[in-house]
Amino acid sequence: MQINKIMSYTFDKEDLKQIDAIKAKYPTVQSATMPVLWYAQDKFGHVNAEVQHLVATTLDIPESHVHGVATFYTQYYKKEMGKYVLDVCTCFSCQVCGGYDMLHYIEDKLGIKAGETTPDGKFSIQEAECLGACGYAPMLQVTNDVYVNHLTKEKIDSMIDGLKEDKLPEYEEILPPQLISKD
Amino acid sequence: MPEIIIDDKKFTYDTPGKVLPFILDHGMDLPFFCYHPSLSIPANCRQCLVEIGTPVFDRATNSFKTDENGEKVIQFFPKLMTACSQDMSDGMVVKTHVSSEKVRRAQKDTLEFILVNHPLDCPICDQAGECPLQIQTYKYGPEGSRFEYKKVHKPKRIQLGPRVVLDAERCINCTRCVRFTHEISKTYQLSIVSRGDKNYPSTANGKEFDDAYSLNTVDICPVGALTQADFRFKARVWEMNQTPSIDITNGKGTNVDLWVRDNLVLRLTPRHNPHVNDYWMPDSSREAYRLFNENRISRPEIKLDKELVKTSWNNAKETIAEIIEAHDTKEVLVLGSGYASVEENFVFNQFFTALGCGKASFVPHVVEGAGDGFLLTDDQAPNTKGCELLGFRAHTNRTFKNALAKATVVVVLAEDIVGRELANAEDLAGKTFVYFGTNNNTTSKDAQLVVPITCAAEHAASYVNVDGRIQRTFAAKETVYTSRATNLEMSTGRLDRFGTKFDNWRTDKNKVDCLPVWEFLSELAPRLNQTLSYETGKEVLTAVSSSVDAFAGVDYDKMDTEMGVVLSTPETEEKTA
Numbered sequence: 001m002q003i004n005k006i007m008s009y010t011f012d013k014e015d016l017k018q019i020d021a022i023k024a025k026y027p028t029v030q031s032a033t034m035p036v037l038w039y040a041q042d043k044f045g046h047v048n049a050e051v052q053h054l055v056a057t058t059l060d061i062p063e064s065h066v067h068g069v070a071t072f073y074t075q076y077y078k079k080e081m082g083k084y085v086l087d088v089c090t091c092f093s094c095q096v097c098g099g100y101d102m103l104h105y106i107e108d109k110l111g112i113k114a115g116e117t118t119p120d121g122k123f124s125i126q127e128a129e130c131l132g133a134c135g136y137a138p139m140l141q142v143t144n145d146v147y148v149n150h151l152t153k154e155k156i157d158s159m160i161d162g163l164k165e166d167k168l169p170e171y172e173e174i175l176p177p178q179l180i181s182k183d
Numbered sequence: 184m185p186e187i188i189i190d191d192k193k194f195t196y197d198t199p200g201k202v203l204p205f206i207l208d209h210g211m212d213l214p215f216f217c218y219h220p221s222l223s224i225p226a227n228c229r230q231c232l233v234e235i236g237t238p239v240f241d242r243a244t245n246s247f248k249t250d251e252n253g254e255k256v257i258q259f260f261p262k263l264m265t266a267c268s269q270d271m272s273d274g275m276v277v278k279t280h281v282s283s284e285k286v287r288r289a290q291k292d293t294l295e296f297i298l299v300n301h302p303l304d305c306p307i308c309d310q311a312g313e314c315p316l317q318i319q320t321y322k323y324g325p326e327g328s329r330f331e332y333k334k335v336h337k338p339k340r341i342q343l344g345p346r347v348v349l350d351a352e353r354c355i356n357c358t359r360c361v362r363f364t365h366e367i368s369k370t371y372q373l374s375i376v377s378r379g380d381k382n383y384p385s386t387a388n389g390k391e392f393d394d395a396y397s398l399n400t401v402d403i404c405p406v407g408a409l410t411q412a413d414f415r416f417k418a419r420v421w422e423m424n425q426t427p428s429i430d431i432t433n434g435k436g437t438n439v440d441l442w443v444r445d446n447l448v449l450r451l452t453p454r455h456n457p458h459v460n461d462y463w464m465p466d467s468s469r470e471a472y473r474l475f476n477e478n479r480i481s482r483p484e485i486k487l488d489k490e491l492v493k494t495s496w497n498n499a500k501e502t503i504a505e506i507i508e509a510h511d512t513k514e515v516l517v518l519g520s521g522y523a524s525v526e527e528n529f530v531f532n533q534f535f536t537a538l539g540c541g542k543a544s545f546v547p548h549v550v551e552g553a554g555d556g557f558l559l560t561d562d563q564a565p566n567t568k569g570c571e572l573l574g575f576r577a578h579t580n581r582t583f584k585n586a587l588a589k590a591t592v593v594v595v596l597a598e599d600i601v602g603r604e605l606a607n608a609e610d611l612a613g614k615t616f617v618y619f620g621t622n623n624n625t626t627s628k629d630a631q632l633v634v635p636i637t638c639a640a641e642h643a644a645s646y647v648n649v650d651g652r653i654q655r656t657f658a659a660k661e662t663v664y665t666s667r668a669t670n671l672e673m674s675t676g677r678l679d680r681f682g683t684k685f686d687n688w689r690t691d692k693n694k695v696d697c698l699p700v701w702e703f704l705s706e707l708a709p710r711l712n713q714t715l716s717y718e719t720g721k722e723v724l725t726a727v728s729s730s731v732d733a734f735a736g737v738d739y740d741k742m743d744t745e746m747g748v749v750l751s752t753p754e755t756e757e758k759t760a
Contacts, residue, residue, distance in 0.1 A: 049389070052387065053387075053388070062374070064373055071377045072376075072378045
């Protein structure tokens with residue numbers, strides 16, 4: 001976060017090499033828009049207007065196209081976000097299983113609303129649409145990465161404590177019901 | 184010839200194509216939003232869904248399967264198909280809303296979905312009255328909405344660019360505007376942003392939508408999402424009348440419609456002409472309405488004590504006659520103009536050569552680099568070619584200066600010679616300068632006598648574009664001396680037909696006191712013992728076509744039916760050969 005602020009948005013030689021490798025995978029440059037946006041988000045932490053402009057000029061494609069793609073996907077962050085982005089699902093299944101309770105609990109705990117970032121730049125909360133884990137509702141996703149399933153207040157507490165020490169939650173293996181032994 | 188059956192009626196076609204345009208071209212109706220004949224086909228609005236079936240081909244017998252009556256067995260696609268993207272094929276059977284309940288239901292349901300988040304602000308929306316969404320909802324839509332929840336709110340009144348305003352809530356995401364910037368103007372400035380029910384077209388991150396053709400997106404927008412900043416809230420469309428005309432701001436001769444209310448041209452829109460401009464026109468051409476409305480010369484003006492004052496038409500005629508009589512006609516410089524029509528230039532030249540003056544000349548107005556190879560041309564005047572074909576000598580700026588220096592009397596038609604810096608006040612000092620013009624400008628200010636003439640919106644006259652195509656205008660605005668009620672060629676809107684002078688929502692104030700050049704000179708002719716008598720541009724063009732070879736066989740009827748006529752000039756001959 002601190003690094004991002006002083007960074008001017010440019011790709012260095014190594015980046016351009018990587019981007020060329022990405023471009024080589026596709027028949028048209030336009031197809032490389034998404035992976036290059038990912039690459040940029042990995043580097044800068046977000047793809048705001050300046051980064052979109054950088055991606056467009058680097059790939060030599062219309063900026064409006066990059067903007068359209070970036071705004072289509074919620075996983076691309078269009079503004080600076082906290083180090084850990086908590087995407088709390090409030091879609092149908094999670095909603096009926098208490099998704100909003102979990103969201104509000106996190107909001108109260110961190111003292112920010114959904115769509116905001118904590119002043120220390122550590123956490124952002126987003127209200128997300130279905131993340132395809134209805135069987136484990138309610139759930140959230142940490143920075144486009146780990147799913148935290150079957151949320152409870154205790155689980156959230158330990159997750160946030162862990163993240164404060166930069167410890168990502170473990171991947172959870174959840175078996176389908178028929179494979180879970182009844183005893 | 185392959186045939187296609189639409190609603191139990193048989194049609195034959197010889198050129199392959201899509202089903203929707205075929206239906207529309209044959210006078211039948213089918214609602215659609217996203218389809219546009221000059222753009223790619225995304226089939227995203229789903230409004231043109233129809234039932235489509237094809238005859239079943241039996242490979243074993245190498246023939247079509249038939250039923251017990253000997254009729255071909257038709258197998259229908261399991262789902263409704265979009266007519267806009269479906270290629271026609273021999274024996275295809277199409278059922279539209281005329282014959283299919285399923286299609287009627289689909290049209291109704293699609294519209295209900297489109298209207299879920301569409302604001303019901305037709306009463307304050309500029310598109311109302313010419314809105315496909317409004318029209319089709321009346322014709323095919325559900326009678327009410329079952330959607331009782333809060334509609335999605337999106338950005339409103341966004342100034343996308345200098346000329347286009349966006350209301351994202353009204354947008355139905357047909358992507359016509361996006362496709363226009365990708366396929367026609369090729370600036371790629373627009374894209375659909377965000378997704379789901381929150382999406383709308385926009386430029387990238389607050390960039391300006393300053394495409395030189397941006398206003399075409401307003402024309403093709405099937406709802407009121409994109410509106411023209413200039414025209415917003417000026418008039419309801421049904422209050423205006425619509426007159427076909429020609430763009431006079433450059434040499435391309437883009438076909439346009441003038442929209443007039445209370446004798447003011449409120450907007451220009453492109454008129455389809457596949458030979459010239461297709462469905463499009465440049466933004467700069469739409470500014471022409473200012474030329475038609477603003478700063479017009481009304482009533483002749485004469486210079487008294489270095490000050491132009493209004494005078495009578497009789498005085499104007501008498502003054503010109505006296506000027507001619509007082510000078511050697513050899514010393515008169517007669518300057519025509521690419522900014523005036525063929526008719527005006529012809530009569531102007533005919534009148535003054537008959538008096539013994541030298542043949543009219545003109546100074547072409549070409550700005551290198553102003554053209555873009557599409558609808559903008561280097562040539563700034565609408566009728567440069569016309570002047571050339573009339574045999575006018577084309578001056579360069581230098582030869583014009585020389586000619587000007589030699590003359591004692593200068594008669595100028597429409598050309599803003601001072602504004603174009605062809606001459607300055609000193610060059611004109613000591614000369615008798617008569618200006619025939621439409622608008623007040625620096626040239627009219629320096630004239631001894633100013634004769635107000637009709638502009639392209641006030642007379643029917645023709646212009647020859649850079650490609651040698653002659654096309655004509657129709658009178659759209661009344662002058663003090665013309666009337667829609669008696670000139671049957673002028674179009675009338677509801678206000679013109681049903682309004683009275685007592686209505687406070689309409690006015691007769693905007694009529695300009697001017698005359699067509701041919702009419703003024705015809706009135707002046709007897710005073711100088713000349714015979715010249717033209718009442719209309721049509722008569723003048725008849726004279727032109729019979730006396731100038733390049734215009735042979737051209738008349739208004741031919742121009743009207745053939746969307747302009749390509750004249751046989753050396754260049755066009757070369758092209759066809």
